[in-house]
Amino acid sequence: MDALDFGQLESHIKHRMRQLEGELSESKSLSSKKLEQDDDPAADLDLTISSSVDEKVLAEHKAELKRLSRNLLWLESDEAGLCRFCDCEIPMKRLLAVPDTQVCINCAD
Numbered sequence: 001m002d003a004l005d006f007g008q009l010e011s012h013i014k015h016r017m018r019q020l021e022g023e024l025s026e027s028k029s030l031s032s033k034k035l036e037q038d039d040d041p042a043a044d045l046d047l048t049i050s051s052s053v054d055e056k057v058l059a060e061h062k063a064e065l066k067r068l069s070r071n072l073l074w075l076e077s078d079e080a081g082l083c084r085f086c087d088c089e090i091p092m093k094r095l096l097a098v099p100d101t102q103v104c105i106n107c108a109d
Contacts, residue, residue, distance in 0.1 A: 005092050010075055013068050013099045020065045027058055067100035083107050
């Protein structure tokens with residue numbers, strides 16, 4: 001992986017991390033959302049139903065953020081850009097498309 005590719009990937013990862021951090025910081029807890037509903041039973045029910053989906057999305061965002069942080073460290077290592085299973089070089093297009101991966105397309109299957 002050359003320096004230009006490294007810089008592009010690092011910038012891409014940091015941009016995605018900022019997006020995720022923004023979404024996580026803007027999220028509100030179910031109880032605070034319910035307080036904002038002013039005793040509206042229909043809205044309260046809608047929040048109750050959608051809260052499990054919201055929690056799942058937030059958990060996935062946190063997990064992705066953790067993987068992206070791990071990949072920033074990986075980029076600084078001697079193994080940067082190499083598949084952790086077969087040691088072949090991971091194409092830059094794949095790394096940009098899936099910035100939290102450390103696995104080539106063949107090993108991902």
